[in-house]
Amino acid sequence: MAYNLESLITILQQILHPDNKRWILIRHQRRKMKSLLIKASSLKQILDKSPLASGLMTESLMSEIRDAAHKAEDMIESRMVDLRLSDPGAQSCNISLPNLNRVIKKTCFCYR
Structure with a gap:
């Protein structure tokens, strides 16, 4: 059993994929998402x-x-949906997740 991690891993892999042009991450957000992945x-x-x-x-x-x-x-998903709904015609969107640090810390706690 993977404890529901597959879906999160898949989303992160899609966002972080080198050919991804839809979702743009600033450097520190990319680092955080990569750490979470x-x-x-x-x-x-x-x-x-x-x-x-x-x-x-x-x-x-x-x-x-x-x-x-x-x-x-x-x-992550709700932010992606919000961005798409706010500008449906946009070719790409910047993802900013200010609360991601809290989730990473909780995931790290589970990881120990």
Whole structure:
């Protein structure tokens, strides 16, 4: 079980893809999203590869992982939708996520 990390990882990979021209990230936002992608991917690998991981994890920790992944995904997707709705004809949009640091910290907490 990947604890709902696949969807978040997919969104981050699409935004960070080198050929992406739709979503523009300023340097520090790109760094933050890349950091989140690395952490989510690493956590997913650990959970997928270790049969002990699911047996040793408490329901509370599994819930925290799910919540952190959902919160990050919701934050990114809602910002993307807001940008598209505010200017439907735009060829590209700048993504700015001021609350992303909080989500990354929560994801890091789950990762330890």
